[in-house]
Amino acid sequence: MSMRVTFLGTSGAVPTTQRAPSALLVNREGERFLFDCGEGTQRQMMRFGTGFDVSHIFVTHLHGDHILGIPGLIQSLDFNDRTDPLAIHVPPGARGEIESLVHAGGHRPGYPVRIHEVAPGSVAYDAEAFAVRTVETEHRTRSMGYALVEDDRPGRFDRERAEELGVPVGPKFGRLHEGESVELDDGRVIDPEQVVGEPRPGRRLVYTGDTRPVEAVVEAAADADLLIHDATFAADAAARARRTGHSTAREAAEVAARAGAKRLALTHISSRYAGEWERLERDAREVFDGECFVASDGQTVEVPYPE
Ligand SMILES: [Zn+2]
Ligand SMILES: [Zn+2]
Numbered sequence: 074m075s076m077r078v079t080f081l082g083t084s085g086a087v088p089t090t091q092r093a094p095s096a097l098l099v100n101r102e103g104e105r106f107l108f109d110c111g112e113g114t115q116r117q118m119m120r121f122g123t124g125f126d127v128s129h130i131f132v133t134h135l136h137g138d139h140i141l142g143i144p145g146l147i148q149s150l151d152f153n154d155r156t157d158p159l160a161i162h163v164p165p166g167a168r169g170e171i172e173s174l175v176h177a178g179g180h181r182p183g184y185p186v187r188i189h190e191v192a193p194g195s196v197a198y199d200a201e202a203f204a205v206r207t208v209e210t211e212h213r214t215r216s217m218g219y220a221l222v223e224d225d226r227p228g229r230f231d232r233e234r235a236e237e238l239g240v241p242v243g244p245k246f247g248r249l250h251e252g253e254s255v256e257l258d259d260g261r262v263i264d265p266e267q268v269v270g271e272p273r274p275g276r277r278l279v280y281t282g283d284t285r286p287v288e289a290v291v292e293a294a295a296d297a298d299l300l301i302h303d304a305t306f307a308a309d310a311a312a313r314a315r316r317t318g319h320s321t322a323r324e325a326a327e328v329a330a331r332a333g334a335k336r337l338a339l340t341h342i343s344s345r346y347a348g349e350w351e352r353l354e355r356d357a358r359e360v361f362d363g364e365c366f367v368a369s370d371g372q373t374v375e376v377p378y379p380e
Contacts, residue, residue: 076101076276076376078299078338080368081117085283085305085319085341086138088112092370094138095341097280097301098123099221101203108219108280109133114142115149121371125150129198131205132163133282134216135170144177151182158185162197162205164215165190193217194289203275208293210284213318218282220293223275226378227252235268276376279334283341285315286324294332298376301368302328304339307346308356326357326365337365338374 077100084092094111098118105127107114118125125146133139143161150159159182163171168188175186191197193209197219208218230250240246240263245255254264279294280301294300302325306314314321320328322339329337339353346353350367357365 074102074378076278077373078278078301078376079121079123079373080338080340080370081114081121081123082109082111083340083342083368083370083372084111084138085303085343087344089344089347091347092342092344093117094141095133095282096142097340098127099278100124101221104128106131106205106221109139109282110142110146111138112141113145115146117370121373125153126157128157128160129205130159130161131197131219131280132161132167132171133210133218133280134164134212134214135167136212136214136283139282140171140174143171143174144180147175147182147186148178148180151180151184155184158187160198161186161188162191162207163188164217165192166215191217206293208279208281209287209289210281211287211318212283212285216282216284218284218290218293219280220297221276221278223277225272226275228270228272231268231270235263238263238267240268274379276378278376283319285318286320286328291328291332294328294334296379297332297334297336298379299336299338299374300329300332300334301338301340303341304353304357304367305341305343307352310343322353322356322367323360326359326361329357329363329365330361335363335379336374337361337363338368339366340368342367 079098081096082093095109096114097108107130198205203223277297303320304322304325305319308323
């Protein structure tokens, strides 16, 4: 039941020799999702061995540093004889622009590419045990972030108690754990509440894309296991962050602290901080006492269950 996040691109606006533009790969139990797809994303996927087989791309906004990797990836998937459909989720009004990227150079993919416009504050992808929700953000253009939120898991199964009650070791254990009552050979009925604890929360991962610090992210990132936030600038460039619709590392950390997030990854780092990224970490640590780091290209983190 793993959830693994690989930072494919952590640079703001333009690529540098150290960092590619924005892209993030989330592998949840073998299913791969891409959040943003900056230029060169497919090559980063090869370098860092994430695998290519993505089922969904979640786009935060239409700035080039978040989408210019789409045409190359689409065409390489075709080259590899993909037949599975690919869903691309985009903010409202973005369909036409994304369509033109999908068909760049007159390309017609041999597999279905479905573009979904999704309003901020709704659900982009509703899966069996989790959903990917859209989160309102504030940038210079229509934008949104995403929250991958897992459903609650069943509570812990009290094996000792079940044996005390006379439940035979075997399939009845599993049925009780899944919330079913079972009848024993002597006619007694055991209900799941007798042997299963309170439901336990699933994991929660939030990726903002480019944004000012906003209330909707604080709400979406409540108790998040990992918040990945725009941290384009250091604290002394706060005015520039405001002007360009970005956040400072300190502002990102304030959001994380208010949300009660457990871990904060700072990303979309301006090229002006090449070689002195620790500055951003220091800024953030002044206001956030959870685990916090400036993400680097190729870095992979596991997201564990909260308990
Ligand atoms: Zn950007
Ligand atoms: Zn942007």
